Amino acid sequence: MTTRLACHVGIGPTVDGVALVADDNFSARYDLDRVNGVFSRPQHRLYGQSYRDVILVLNTAKGGVATAWMLHEMVSRDMAPKALLLNAANTILAQGAALANMAMCDRFTDGDVTGLIRTGDRLVVDPAAGLVTIAERAAA
């Protein structure tokens, strides 16, 4: 059974992929080893995990402005997530998604997106429609 989650209209193309979820925040500079494609900040809940080609589901942004360039750089090396879903994006994440042509959505109608989606769920993200579909649930 599919579940449809409404959100604010976002940025970027429609994509599908597997979710990687954490109740934590995000900065490409603060949290990532972008050479090796893993979370490198020891305090991050996704520490050590690969972010490449997954749909990251997190709470909000943290820190600085570098992410706006970094998403573009990560995409250029095929070392990027497919999409970012957040409870509340900040301006930097939106600007970076726009340059990188990366799918991004936030402000979900049904509440905390890090609770609505589980790691391993297969998702379809449609930013133009403001819609995320859980096509297949991961085992609980």
Next chain:
Amino acid sequence: MKLDDQEQAMLAGEHGSACQWAIQHQLQVGRMFDAADMVSVSQAHMMADPESLGDAGVAFVEGLAADGAHVAIPMITDPRGVDLSYYLPLGQTEEMADLERRFVAACRAMGIMMTDTCINYQTIMPPLYGDHVAYGDTGVVIYSNSVCGARSNFEGGPSALAAGLTGRTPRYGLHLDENRRATQRFVVDDRPRDLMEWGILGATIGRMAGSYWEVPVIEGIDGAPTSDEIKHFGAAMASWGSTPLFHIVGVTPECRDLGDVEGAGLDARRVAAADLNDLGAPFGAAGEAVDVVVFAAPQLSLVEIAQLARLCEGRRRASSTDMIVCTPVQVYGDAKQLGYIDSIEGFGGTVLTGTCFYQQYAREIAEANGWTRLLSNSVKIVNILGGYGYRPVLASMEDCVASAEAGTVIDRRSA
């Protein structure tokens, strides 16, 4: 979004392909944040170090320059990633320097002023109250919004560049009155005593606030802080909370009293000593060997350089501990003629101009120099560098210098 005739012409490509990209980019972002229209901006400030840009980002900017792009308003830059007069000794490569050179050439071709500073509000041209600007660097934005009363969102490099090319930005977020009102209220028990403590307080409130869209109003700070104190306070808050604006009752210009920011009805949260300790305690390592002491993030003002120089006089760092100081070229000239640079270099410190440590390929220079234990009085930099493989530690400026001299961490925070 409603566009005027000139903006429609930009969108149609009548101002060239670079300007067309710029306004298309701005429309994407503006729609996501429900902007009704565009607002003219008087200045733009772009963060763009080569580590963040990569080859792809530099090639993108070169492409705009090759298309004949030229900025429409005064546009300046954040710190660079490579000090081209001192990169091989730092462990940076010719490849990194070449990327930097290419980017600088493209920016100059577009008429961008390479000021290379994150303290433009102390050195170049502070924005005025009510002035709409398009600034990058979170520390620049939070200071300009909160202390100057200017109006800017966090503009990442691409969006700052777009604003420079079009002379406007989407009117959303902090360009609107309704988003500048307080949403959270904090009461501070004790006034911080030094720059590090101002940073810890700012970081604590930023972490408690928790989102770009929250606006803290703070009570309990009697009398104006110095420019450097509120600089560290804001930079740390923006780093830990992604916070772009705060108000301090009776201090910052939009908040003579709580009523100005509609804060009287908000529940007050006390920022207690335990909260401050909770944030700072993980950054303690007294007695452990320190590899590098860093003064940066934000770049040092002339006053900070003078304070540091006084602490360095007649002393010498341990051979096992490096010391790096980052300041803009605008400060360096004055500091040199006043003798401050000589004092710092006499101690064994290295003063870099136009860069900031964490923007200088921090992972690669750590590996090249064998740095893991890093000590700083910047609460912003210790927040950033954990992800780059450092084990960062906090101490006051005085203790940082004493630690560099001893080669081990001296931290008298609890004394």
